[in-house]
Every structure is written in structure tokens, then in C-alpha cells.
Amino acid sequence: MTTPPPDGPIRVALVDDQQLVRAGFALVINSQPDMEVVVEASDGAQALRLLDAYEVDVVLMDVRMTGMDGLTATQQLTAGDHRRADGSPKVVILTTFDLDEYVMSAIKAGASGFLLKDVPPEDMLDAIRTVHAGDGVIAPSSTKRLIEHLAQILPAEQKAPPAVLDALTEREREVLVLMARGRNNSEIAAELYVAEATVKTHVGRVLAKLGARDRVQAVVVAYETGLVSPGS
16 A cells, blocks of 8 residues: 655646546545645646645646646746746646647656546556656556657657767667667666666666656657657
8 A cells, every 4th residue: 555755645736627537536646645636727827826826746737728728838837937946846748649749849848748538547646656756657558659649740840850869878779769668767677687776877867968857858859869760
């Protein structure tokens, strides 16, 4: 059983214009001893106002809402005016796979990942814990498929030039490829026959050299530059 962290439960904000969706997510989240919903908002503008008034660790943000949409709200939130000194809150985009072509903009603006709205409850809870711990949500196969989909439809002028990878060593490129394939650190360590601590060092260097906030942004760069191809 998950126990509450020593500094209190993870504080979550739900931003979605469908009350039933918020109610369902809140029911699942509030059933956990290590997290609680502290803010609910029906559009981006209301969310930004409330996030100025409440301490929140993780925001689950819908994309298409009446009023301010989730991408605009995410861009404003990650720009810094509404963000605490420790980098919180972290944003996870809620999306449907087939219609949110602009999610890539939110990821590049600083969102820590995205979830499909029909994701199993345990995956949603894992995602909240993951981004709260400072990592990005990329492991579920649905996330990998969505990144591949977005990479295919992204206009050429928005893609990153391959030269951005020049600073990476050959081993760091290998690590980035495995990250893009959804491998976690222990899986990468097993595949490369190295210690997990070594993988963590490589991942940190990859993020620093690419100027990526987390694994999600690094994986986006891997697809944008063509280092990893959709379906590979």
C-alpha cells in the first residue's frame, strides 16, 4: 500500500470543462493516501487564477475547453509567472489520441507529459507520482504512439535540425534511442550491460546537452531530428 510522503500528499489540480470527467478523476485520486485534489477548474483562465491562490504540485490539463484552452494555459503556466521556485506545478496534458495535433507545442513549452483520457486509473496515478518526482511521462505504449503520431504530422519548419544531436556521445545517443522506445533506466541498463547509476548519469547528460526539462522533451527531440523514426 502506498503511504503518504513525509511532506504531505501530492496536491493535484484537475482542469477539464466536463464536470463528470473531473468527478471521476477526483474519485480515483482522492482514494490514494499519497495524493489529493485541491483545485478543480473548467477552463484554462480559471485554472491560472486558482493556481495563483493554491499550492499545487501536479496539474492534469485538458486540451480543448470552452474559454481558454489547455495549451494556452500550459504555455502561460510554464512561462514562469505562475510557477513556484521549485518548478511546480508540473503539467500533464489530458488528450484524445486522434485530434490533439498541437500537444507537441505544450510539451515543448514545458508540460511534463500527457495521458489519454481513457487511460487505466493505475496509469494515471503512476503518471502523477512520476512527474511529481521530477520525471516525464513517456513509458506507457500509448504515450509512445502519440509522440510518433505527432512527429509524423509536425510541420517541417517546426522540427529540430539533426545538428542538435552533435554534442551527444555515441553512448548518449544509444541511451536517447532507448528512452524514445519507452525504456526505463533499469531496462536501459540491462540492454546496455551497464549499472543503472551509469544510465542515470547518461540520461542527465542527454537532458543537459539537449536543453530538455525531462525525458519527454528529450524523446520529442529524438523524433524531431530523425534519430528515431515512427514505428521503429
